[in-house]
Every structure is written in C-alpha cells, then in structure tokens.
Amino acid sequence: MDNEAKHRAGRNMIKARFHEYYRRNRENITPPKSMGQREFGFLLFVEGAMLRHKSFNQPSELGKFIEATVPSDIYYSAAYYMDPEAPMDRKGWTGSDLIFDIDADHIETECKRIHDKWRCDTCGASGGGKPPIICPKCKGQRFTETTWMCRECLEEAKNEASKLIDLLIRDFGMNHEEVNLNFSGHRGYHIHVESEIFKNLGSDERKEIVDYLTGVGLDLKLLNLSYPTDESDASGKLTSHDPGWRGRIARSVEEIVLRMDREPLGKLGLRREVIESIIEYRKNIGKDISEFIKDVERKTWRQIIHKAVTMAKVNIDTVVTTDIHRLIRLPGTLNGKTGLKASKVNIKDLPRFDPLKETVAFEGEETIHIEEAPRFEIGGEEYGPFKDIDETLPAHAAILLLCKGSAYPVVKPIV
Ligand SMILES: [Zn+2]
Ligand SMILES: [Zn+2]
Structure with missing residues (x-):
C-alpha cells in the first residue's frame, strides 16, 4: 500500500x-x-x-x-x-x-523529550520534544509534530486544573455547580x-481574569511580602488563611518549607544551601512558616517567595479564555x-x-x-x-x- x-x-x-x-x-x-x-x-x-x-x-x-x-x-x-x-x-x-x-502542550515536562517527536518537512531531520524554531540541518521552518499523552503529563495537567478550580472558587467566589x-x-x-x-x-475583562490567574503584574511589595524586619509588624506575617495571592503564596511557602521532599525541591530550582536549611529546620521544630521566616536569611527568603509565586500561578492557554x-x-x-x-x-x-x-x-x-x-x-x-x-x-x-x-x-x- x-x-x-x-x-x-x-x-x-x-x-x-x-x-x-x-x-x-x-x-x-x-x-x-x-x-x-x-x-x-x-x-x-x-x-x-x-x-x-x-x-x-x-x-x-x-x-x-x-x-x-x-x-x-x-x-x-x-x-x-x-x-x-x-x-x-x-x-x-x-x-x-x-x-x-489547560493543556500539557503548555507545561514543561521532562517526559516529552522521550514521547514527543518532530520531523522537518523539508529534509526529514528529526528529534525528541518540541521542534526547534529552525531546522539545525537545512534551516527549514516547517515541522510535523507527533505528541503523546502519558501519565506524567496528565498528572501535571490535573494539578493545574485543581489549582485553577481552587482559585475560581476561593478568590472569585464561584459555586461548585457553575464550574x-x-x-x-x-x-x-x-x-x-x-x-x-x-x-x-x-x-478585555476576561484578560484581567487571566492576568490575575497567571500572576501578570503581581507586585510583591503591594502584597507586603517583603522580609519581615520588625516582628511586631502584623501585616508582614504571612498566613495561609490570607485572602487572594497572599494566601496562595503562603500555602506554597508552606508546601516548600514543610512538606516537599529533597528531589522536588531541587526540581523547583532552589539552591542546595536553601534546601539544606529547609531540611534542617524541619528536623528541629518545623511546623510554622512564621517561625522559619524569623531565622532565615533575607536572600533565602526571597528565593523561596519567588518559587512559591511560580508554584501558585496557573498555567492556562490565555488565548482560549479571551x-x-x-x-x-x-x-x-x-x-x-x-x-x-x-x-x-x-x-x-x-x-x-x-x-x-x-x-x-x-x-x-x-x-x-x-x-x-x-x-x-x-x-x-x-x-x-x-x-x-x-x-x-x-x-x-x-x-x-x-x-x-x-x-x-x-x-x-x-x-
Ligand atoms: Zn530540515
Ligand atoms: Zn509525558
């Protein structure tokens, strides 16, 4: 045939x-x-x-x-x-x-390099993962992609979906029945x-919602997340019950500081010293993030906040919503x-x-x-x-x- x-x-x-x-x-x-x-x-x-x-x-x-x-x-x-x-x-x-x-196409997963393939339409060169912008062999720009779904990709997509649902219900006050x-x-x-x-x-209004979900224009200074210099400053005390992004970031910080294992912490891109300080803190008392914040170095705190924001953002295809x-x-x-x-x-x-x-x-x-x-x-x-x-x-x-x-x-x- x-x-x-x-x-x-x-x-x-x-x-x-x-x-x-x-x-x-x-x-x-x-x-x-x-x-x-x-x-x-x-x-x-x-x-x-x-x-x-x-x-x-x-x-x-x-x-x-x-x-x-x-x-x-x-x-x-x-x-x-x-x-x-x-x-x-x-x-x-x-x-x-x-x-x-929410599509695994927009989420970076390691496994894609194994199960996704591209092939240059011009010269037939091929490789794993997403196609390059120009073909390394012939400089062609047209590719045929074959994508596969796998458990790891689907778990990541599921994780994004539950983050989004949580956000719509908590921050936008939607009912379970309408979502x-x-x-x-x-x-x-x-x-x-x-x-x-x-x-x-x-x-335009839908774009505003997208920006909120994806953390576009998020100003950490306005959220009062700067390093707590003064312990009596209540506004600097971050808790997971805070409304909106403060609470989201606090819950991610808790995840990082209290629960995540060494390997996922490394994948998140935290420096080795930071990971060690987290593990050390857990060994001692380790139940309350405000305790942790008190003793941690400013530089470490900044890095943790930065990663917590990344974790709390929702990865959606923004064009679809608008x-x-x-x-x-x-x-x-x-x-x-x-x-x-x-x-x-x-x-x-x-x-x-x-x-x-x-x-x-x-x-x-x-x-x-x-x-x-x-x-x-x-x-x-x-x-x-x-x-x-x-x-x-x-x-x-x-x-x-x-x-x-x-x-x-x-x-x-x-x-
Ligand atoms: Zn080519
Ligand atoms: Zn996969």
Whole structure:
C-alpha cells in the first residue's frame, strides 16, 4: 500500500469505530445549557474539512446529525447567539461562558523529550520534544509534530486544573455547580463556567481574569511580602488563611518549607544551601512558616517567595479564555486525536480520576501494522515501544495508534 492508501484505510477503520460508538451512545452526549443559542462545529474525517455555523434545538436532533455524519471531533460555541447559523458578524452575540484550557502542550515536562517527536518537512531531520524554531540541518521552518499523552503529563495537567478550580472558587467566589470540569480526551482539561455574572464580560475583562490567574503584574511589595524586619509588624506575617495571592503564596511557602521532599525541591530550582536549611529546620521544630521566616536569611527568603509565586500561578492557554467566540469540544464526544471520550469529571472525583482508563470508548480487538510508537499506557495496560511490526491489540490501543498516524490496518487475507 502507498502512504495515501494506508492513511485512507486507517481513517476508515477509525470512522467505523466512531460510527459504532455514536450509534450506541448518542444518548450519553449531554448538550450544553441553552443549546439552541449555540453554534456547533464538526471536524470531518475528509481531511481538514470543518462544518460550522450549525444549530440544534433538541438533543435528539444533534444525536441524529452526529450519527449520520460521524465527525472526527465535535465542538460548540462558548458563546450564546440570537442566530447561531448566521455568518459571524450577524449572529448577534448575547454572552459567552468563561472557559479555560489547560493543556500539557503548555507545561514543561521532562517526559516529552522521550514521547514527543518532530520531523522537518523539508529534509526529514528529526528529534525528541518540541521542534526547534529552525531546522539545525537545512534551516527549514516547517515541522510535523507527533505528541503523546502519558501519565506524567496528565498528572501535571490535573494539578493545574485543581489549582485553577481552587482559585475560581476561593478568590472569585464561584459555586461548585457553575464550574464544569471536562477531560479533553487528549492531554488536558477544559473548565467551563456557566454563570450569569461572567457571561457578559468582553475580551478585555476576561484578560484581567487571566492576568490575575497567571500572576501578570503581581507586585510583591503591594502584597507586603517583603522580609519581615520588625516582628511586631502584623501585616508582614504571612498566613495561609490570607485572602487572594497572599494566601496562595503562603500555602506554597508552606508546601516548600514543610512538606516537599529533597528531589522536588531541587526540581523547583532552589539552591542546595536553601534546601539544606529547609531540611534542617524541619528536623528541629518545623511546623510554622512564621517561625522559619524569623531565622532565615533575607536572600533565602526571597528565593523561596519567588518559587512559591511560580508554584501558585496557573498555567492556562490565555488565548482560549479571551476569545469570546471560541468553539470548544463537546463533552461525551470522541477526540479524533486519540479515540478517547472527552468526559465530564466531578470536581470532587478529580484526585482519583484516571483519564487513561476511564475514558476508553471501544471494545474488542484490531490487527494493525505499527510503523513506530513509543511506550504508552491506555486502559490500564502498557504497550510498546513498537517498530515496524504487526500486532493484534485491544481496539482502544489500536485506534489510538491509528489516530496518531503511527499505524495502519492489516488487511486479513480472505479464506
Ligand atoms: Zn530540515
Ligand atoms: Zn509525558
């Protein structure tokens, strides 16, 4: 088979599986609130084609449409419109949910150098991790990237998601009920806030919220975090119950000073002397950060504060939140990059939620030829690494490899 034929065979196998899934599960797709005011968009298996400006008044209409078209990815607008099917400038925007996108793509993790690959479109040079700005071999600037999700990346994304939820609830006073958490079906989480209070905010106001979350323009002097020179100065006494950023920083300082092990402290970039002084403090009494602050050197304190701020910032894709016309993935639908279900997650269940296990969508097996794949985990099992080999795998693992373009179906001889 030539490359185009392999690609087509792979696409057909994925589409057949997606079709089967939607035939059985179209009732499980939970449409968003006020669905009639939303724009829906569908990415089709026909390469790159996007069907937009659709609207549906009933969940059953949407379900029928999905079953008939079998899209690779399904989106809806965070925005509410008078006429969702009209062209962009005539839709009549009436508001938009506040949305946040947390993606391992934007989080630095060591493991990416092992499981992510780039290949120069011009000369074929390749390497691990993110592509360079220009190809070291031919100075080309176009690359094809293959990214994989792994437990470490997903844990980091989960950590960011719980930080963000905590911030929205504590600092912005949102209710648990209006903060909806969804796993994307690939490397991250989406948070949708459906609230009348935030609905009418424009891009600039949303940018202010983003700046607060990411600590842009944070002035430590205004927060009164300078080295406590005078013990009687109550404002300098930092406690984890302080509101807003003071409390966030205090809680991170507590984490650093009282709980983190040597290795993560080192990863955080703290100097060796600082780590030793922290460990020494814990050995003695070590229960109260204000005690620690009293004895610590000014330089050490500054470094700890600096790292605590880094820890407390939330790593979000800022563009997504400020775009008031954004289309976002519909929970309960399949992700065309993986074949996993984009899934609603109960906030309380987040610590125990296992995205690599609980979002698997297919049963049975498929036989495929794997060109190349790193070691990966799905459905509670590990597979690979593979190179140039025929394998019969559980369908969720096989479809993942097909979606990643790392494999193609093996045509079984007709007996
Ligand atoms: Zn090159
Ligand atoms: Zn990873």
